Amino acid sequence: xxxxxxxxQELADxxxxxxxxxxxxVELSEEMSFDANFEAQAITQEIRQRDIEGIIEIAPSxxxxxxxxxxxxxxxxxxxxxxxxxxxxxxxxxxTWEARVIDIPVLYDDPWTHETLxxxxxxxxxxxxxxxxYSARINDFDSVQDFIDAHSGAPHMVTMVGFVPGLPWTFQMxxxxxxxxxxxxxxxxxxxxxxxxxxxxxxxxxYPVKGAGGYQLYGRTPVEVLDVEQxxxxxxxxxxxxxxxxxLNFRQIDRxxxxxxxxxxxxxxxxxxMGTVDFRPEEFFADPQGYNERILEVLE
Amino acid sequence: xxxxLEPGLQTTVQxxxxxxxxHIGMPPAGxxxxxxxxxxxxxxxxxxxxxxxxxxxxxxDLAFEENAVIAVTGADMEPKLDGDDVPPWTAVQxxxxxxxxxxxxxxxxxxxxxxxxxxxxxxxxxxxATYTLIGIGGHEGRALEEGDELPLGDxxxxxxxxxxTVDDEYVPDYGDNDTIRVVMGLCDYRLTDEGKxxxxxxxxxxxxxxxxxxxxxxxxxIEGMFEKREQPFGAGTDLTNVVDLGYPVGSIQMAGQPIIxxxxxxxxxxxxxxxxxxxxxxxxxxxxxxxxxxTFEGVDVDDALAARKHQDTQLDDLRATLSx
Numbered sequence: 001x002x003x004x005x006x007x008x009q010e011l012a013d014x015x016x017x018x019x020x021x022x023x024x025x026v027e028l029s030e031e032m033s034f035d036a037n038f039e040a041q042a043i044t045q046e047i048r049q050r051d052i053e054g055i056i057e058i059a060p061s062x063x064x065x066x067x068x069x070x071x072x073x074x075x076x077x078x079x080x081x082x083x084x085x086x087x088x089x090x091x092x093x094x095x096t097w098e099a100r101v102i103d104i105p106v107l108y109d110d111p112w113t114h115e116t117l118x119x120x121x122x123x124x125x126x127x128x129x130x131x132x133x134y135s136a137r138i139n140d141f142d143s144v145q146d147f148i149d150a151h152s153g154a155p156h157m158v159t160m161v162g163f164v165p166g167l168p169w170t171f172q173m174x175x176x177x178x179x180x181x182x183x184x185x186x187x188x189x190x191x192x193x194x195x196x197x198x199x200x201x202x203x204x205x206x207y208p209v210k211g212a213g214g215y216q217l218y219g220r221t222p223v224e225v226l227d228v229e230q231x232x233x234x235x236x237x238x239x240x241x242x243x244x245x246x247x248l249n250f251r252q253i254d255r256x257x258x259x260x261x262x263x264x265x266x267x268x269x270x271x272x273x274m275g276t277v278d279f280r281p282e283e284f285f286a287d288p289q290g291y292n293e294r295i296l297e298v299l300e
Numbered sequence: 301x302x303x304x305l306e307p308g309l310q311t312t313v314q315x316x317x318x319x320x321x322x323h324i325g326m327p328p329a330g331x332x333x334x335x336x337x338x339x340x341x342x343x344x345x346x347x348x349x350x351x352x353x354x355x356x357x358x359x360x361d362l363a364f365e366e367n368a369v370i371a372v373t374g375a376d377m378e379p380k381l382d383g384d385d386v387p388p389w390t391a392v393q394x395x396x397x398x399x400x401x402x403x404x405x406x407x408x409x410x411x412x413x414x415x416x417x418x419x420x421x422x423x424x425x426x427x428x429a430t431y432t433l434i435g436i437g438g439h440e441g442r443a444l445e446e447g448d449e450l451p452l453g454d455x456x457x458x459x460x461x462x463x464x465t466v467d468d469e470y471v472p473d474y475g476d477n478d479t480i481r482v483v484m485g486l487c488d489y490r491l492t493d494e495g496k497x498x499x500x501x502x503x504x505x506x507x508x509x510x511x512x513x514x515x516x517x518x519x520x521x522i523e524g525m526f527e528k529r530e531q532p533f534g535a536g537t538d539l540t541n542v543v544d545l546g547y548p549v550g551s552i553q554m555a556g557q558p559i560i561x562x563x564x565x566x567x568x569x570x571x572x573x574x575x576x577x578x579x580x581x582x583x584x585x586x587x588x589x590x591x592x593x594x595t596f597e598g599v600d601v602d603d604a605l606a607a608r609k610h611q612d613t614q615l616d617d618l619r620a621t622l623s624x
Contacts, residue, residue: 017485019548020576021604025486032534032543044323057322059546061568062534066546068322071608076601160544162325162568165434169544176533183537184570201570202534203544209434228434240324 004175006285009033014087016080021071024079027064032171032202035092036063037159038281041245042095043086060244061160062169062203093282100246101155103273103299104206107258108132108148108219112193117217123187131216135182135199148252151180151218154292156204158246166208166226168242173284173292188214195221197250204250206242222253222262223270231268241272245279249296273300301365302415304448308360308402313419313438313450314412316349317563318427325567328549329429329437332512332563332586333410336374338615339470340414342622343371343391345461350418350453351428353444355411359402360444362413368394368452369416369462375408375474375587390465408474408587416461417453431564433513464622470614477584480577482596483604486551487542487572495525499574503593504558514553515560515585517594522554526572536570544570550577552596560585578604580611 015027026043029036037060044060047067054073059066069079109132121127126134136147156170163169172179184200189212192198196207198215205215208226225242227235235241242248253261264270275298284291304311314337317330331337331354338348353360359377371391372379379386380401386392394400405411421428421439430438439448488496504517526539534543540554546568553559555571562582577585578599588594 015489018483018576018601019486020483020550020578021601021608022579023548023551023576025546025548027487027545029532030535030543031532056319059323059567061544061546063543064545066322066548068319068548071605072612076605160546160568161323162546163544163566165321165325167325171534181533184541201536201541201543211433226434228436238324244323 006034006175006288008285009035011035011039016083018076019066021076023066023068024076024083025064025066026083029063032063033176034157034171034281034285037157037171038092038095039087039090040065041097042090042092043083045095045097046086046090059162061162062171096278096280097245099277099279100243100274101277101295101298102242102246102248104221104223104248104250105253105257105261106152106197106219106221106250107255108152108252109144110220110258112220113196113217116189116191116193116196119191120185120189123185123189125183125186132218135180135216135218138182139180147180148218150178151204152250152252154289155247155249155296158242158244158248159203161240161242161244163205164208164211166240166242167205168225168246168248169203169205170248171203173247173288175288182216184214185216188212192217193220195224197221220258222258223265223272232265232270234272234274247277247279247295249299275299301452302419302450303363303365304360304444304446304450305363305399306361307444307446307448308355309358310356311360311444312354312430312432313351313421313428313444314354314430315351315428318425318429318431318437321425322546322567326425327431327565327567328563329431329512330427330563331412333374333412333583335472335580335583335611335615336410337412337414339389339466339618340371340373340412341418342615342618343373343389343461343464343466344369344414344416345622346414346416346418350414351421352415353413353419355402355413357409358404359411361399361401363399364394364396366396366452368455370394370400371414372411373414374411375405377402377405377411387465389471391461391463393462409589410586415452417455420451420453433564461622466618466622470618472584472587474584474587477588478592478594479597480585480594481581481599481603481607482552482575482577483601484575484598486548486574486576488574490527490540490542490572491525491574492527495527498525499558500596500598503595505593506588506590507557508590510588510590512562512564514562514565515588517558517560519557522557526554540572541570542572544568547573548576550579550582551575552577562586578607580607
């Protein structure tokens, strides 16, 4: 693949929307882009630092963000005025953050998600293919392995955490013409295994717990993204592993490695392979491939 | 200590909620009807964020192993103490060894039992609210079961509150909740003008899947209310899809049919949200029974703030008259 930069996206004016009397929702763009996401991260980071009285929740999302506040303390319209000012001041190329780079081993085409996706074939666009076969085909890959190589071939940024506690939405750190895009199931499944790795729209998601889901299913990771009991050492500070702005490196593993890692996780002895980088949007935009290679060097 | 003799349909420990973790996907949980929860606490001299029991449709049978002062608010489940009627919205003295029992709610859905001192389960992330999806908070992160025992907090001045009650004007009419006020917005640009009018003009039925996660509604096809468009990059192919975003509690998510997201809801996702139920009406919605019909009334933010102010004033009145 040729090394190209990330084309910057000119964002339209944000939409400021009241969520009744105690929420404000700000849509930075209707479509997904790193520009929109980094702006959401930068603005919410700044709001967090200002520690404004009456702000209860600060939640960045893929191309938008949301605030929950106590309207007895914060006037909703004045808040929106402040957010407009803030938006005008933010320049994401100046904005850098400490990002954790985390190795996420994945058993692609694993028996558990395979069994699930076969159970729900009638809810899928293409009942005669697997989710991997379908996704490879509509994204013009010659084989499922080529598709897996692309999905695991460049890191993914956590652009939002939510739906349920610990579920990361990640956006692959490649130019748009290399990005995978797939529809969600025609009708959502009523079951998904925990730790399933799925894809919908332009996002990979890891399901922390079993439950309903509509993303195409590609594999399963032996590692946790949510540890409610905080038994694993890397969950000492929080029951949730991924945070917005972290970088996940999906790495294809075989069944033996899956089983070996899984038993360490179940013993409570597993340590995540991760490191920290000072993430610089400008350098990433200029040469994503070279930048990705450099940041992955922090992994053992 | 309170012992659970019979758990009722779904009884959980709840408080004012768990905040500050929405960005990692943690919904607030907490009492679905915050007003009823707070008044119950005020009646027994607790702080408003003390934990109460939230009962759903059919309440539990509870054995008190120590003296206590209690108050029951919210839906009327005809509470009885050793068989004698317990007046609702009133602080009542309970003696050790007595049994408090509840029937089916005939109007409304959720009742709240406050006990002086509060239900003293451990805090998780600074809250005692039960969030069953990942099994945290409350009693072992789940709805109560027969044989469970709940510790009570320090009673303080609670005993002095026995006999305290609130005037009728402070008791909501749970039969009168068929109009729910909503501030339209969020992603309502996805609806056509006709679609918006149809959405607001429809009598929606509360489905039997309504729970703490969402108040699921049934009514006409929603796909036809949406503007046709070429979907933006990353949104997914369905007309109701948007690039995944955060959902306010009380927002109306258009996923097949409208779902009003309640306090245990998913915190974000890729379905268009078209408006947000105003904060005071979320509590009324928590009392809307399965199969009843509701209509949305579009209001602006100032109306929502005025309604909130009115309820704040009511609570201020009660704080003043009920302070121990």
